[in-house]
Amino acid sequence: MQLKEKEEGKNQTAIMEFILLGFGDLPELQTLLFLIFLVIYIATMAGNILIVALVVADQHFHTPMYFFLGNLSCLETCYTSNILPRLLASLLTGDRTISLPGCITQFHFFGSLVTTECSLLAAMSYDRYLAICKPLHYGTLMNVQLCLQLAAGSWISGFLICTIFTFVTSQLIFCGPNEIDHFFCDFTSLIQLSCSDTSQITPLVYIFSFLDAVSPFLLTLASYICIIATILGIPSTTGRQKAFSTCSSHLIVVALFYGTIMIVYMLPKSGTWRALNKVFSVCYTVLTPLANPLIYSLRNREVQEALRNAAADSVNTQQRFPFCTL
Numbered sequence: 001m002q003l004k005e006k007e008e009g010k011n012q013t014a015i016m017e018f019i020l021l022g023f024g025d026l027p028e029l030q031t032l033l034f035l036i037f038l039v040i041y042i043a044t045m046a047g048n049i050l051i052v053a054l055v056v057a058d059q060h061f062h063t064p065m066y067f068f069l070g071n072l073s074c075l076e077t078c079y080t081s082n083i084l085p086r087l088l089a090s091l092l093t094g095d096r097t098i099s100l101p102g103c104i105t106q107f108h109f110f111g112s113l114v115t116t117e118c119s120l121l122a123a124m125s126y127d128r129y130l131a132i133c134k135p136l137h138y139g140t141l142m143n144v145q146l147c148l149q150l151a152a153g154s155w156i157s158g159f160l161i162c163t164i165f166t167f168v169t170s171q172l173i174f175c176g177p178n179e180i181d182h183f184f185c186d187f188t189s190l191i192q193l194s195c196s197d198t199s200q201i202t203p204l205v206y207i208f209s210f211l212d213a214v215s216p217f218l219l220t221l222a223s224y225i226c227i228i229a230t231i232l233g234i235p236s237t238t239g240r241q242k243a244f245s246t247c248s249s250h251l252i253v254v255a256l257f258y259g260t261i262m263i264v265y266m267l268p269k270s271g272t273w274r275a276l277n278k279v280f281s282v283c284y285t286v287l288t289p290l291a292n293p294l295i296y297s298l299r300n301r302e303v304q305e306a307l308r309n310a311a312a313d314s315v316n317t318q319q320r321f322p323f324c325t326l
Contacts (some may be wrong), residue, residue, distance in 0.1 A: 015178045019102050020096045022087065022183035023278075024055060034091035040290055041084040047079075047293030048073040064142045065131070066126045068171075069296060071151050075291035079113040083184045083285050090183075102176065103185040106199065108166040110285075111187060114261075115212040116158030121254050122216035123150040125223040128247040133230045159214045161189065166206070170194045182278065182284065217258055249296050256291055260284035 055061045055070035086106065090096050098106070130138050160245055165187060170196040180189045187205075191198050227247060234240045260283040 002104035008308055013173050015100070015176055017097050017099045017178065018174075018185070019179045020090065020098055020183060020185070021179055021181045021315055022090055022096055024096060030091050030094075034088060036288070037088055037091065039085060041080060041088065041285055044286075044290040044293075045077060045081045046086075047297070051296065052077070053295050064127050064147050065124070067147050068120060068151065070122070072117070072120050073293060075117055076112055076292055079117070080286070080289045082113065083108045087183050098185065100202070103180075103190070104166060104169055106167065107185040107190065109164060110184060112159040114158075115161055116154050117257065118213050118216040119154035119157060121149070121250075121257065122223075123154055124220045124250050125220040125247075125254065126150070126248060127229075128146065129223040129227055131246060132143060132227050132243050153243065158212065161208050164204075169199060172198070182281070188241070213261075220254055220258075224254075251317075253288075253292055254297050256288050257284060260288065264297045 022187075023029070025032070040315075051073040052070050054204055055066045055073075061070075083106070086098070094168055109167065127142055130142050169187065172190070173196045174190075174193055175195045177193065180193065191201065191205075231240050231243045234243060260280050264277055264280045264284065
């Protein structure tokens with residue numbers, strides 16, 4: 001029956017734009033939501049760019065752990081800029097329309113960056129596994145070449161896999177309805193609105209979802225099982241605390257990211273659950289990129305020390321050259 005309806009839909013006029021409903025069901029809160037998301041966007045960009053700058057400029061951060069952290073912060077900067085500016089414009093102007101090419105482009109970068117983040121988090125967990133479980137061989141195993149290969153592999157695989165989905169999506173026909181009950185273009189929403197036959201796409205979705213999301217998650221989980229087992233085997237309390245502190249920040253980030261994604265894609269997509277789906281989508285698309293620099297800066301003494309030194313250098317420069325502040 002569904003296939004018959006989609007075949008009949010092909011005879012209708014193809015639509016070329018969508019309406020992102022977003023938070024349109026809360027008209028009285030549009031201004032407040034705009035201000036909240038604007039502050040979040042500014043803080044997210046500032047925090048992640050600051051971490052990238054510290055990793056690049058400070059010699060103390062030229063280590064595998066901070067190399068991956070710099071990649072993650074760079075990714076979060078792009079990730080946030082792909083979603084929030086469009087949402088802010090919608091809240092400010094009330095215009096919730098987005099063209100079909102614009103929607104597919106947003107989905108392409110969203111999917112690519114999410115996939116890349118899954119791989120980067122797995123690479124970071126492997127780095128922590130080597131540092132804690134194989135400390136004597138860490139310097140040899142986690143060398144510059146391996147770091148570059150893991151980072152490059154994460155970025156390339158993320159964009160390559162999502163390019164396939166983007167190509168498949170661009171071949172679909174959309175003939176109405178054109179309302180997406182979300183604040184950004186998601187692959188699931190586009191598939192549901194298509195009047196093309198998508199029965200052959202579903203197996204492809206499951207295969208690539210396993211490759212780009214489930215596999216990195218399982219690798220991350222296995223790494224932390226080994227890490228926790230090793231930490232529990234350390235005889236001294238001080239040693240256990242020191243070992244756990246080296247991976248606690250990353251563990252929190254992993255829990256936030258994967259926890260909210262699992263909830264979003266496991267919740268039913270109808271009724272009251274739909275509103276909760278949007279709330280948790282905000283968590284992993286908006287709040288997680290904001291939380292990353294906060295978690296790493298608040299829980300990492302080296303980052304705190306570098307920030308204090310940078311602030312002190314800035315004050316000294318202003319005292320020496322007061323005309324620079326004019």
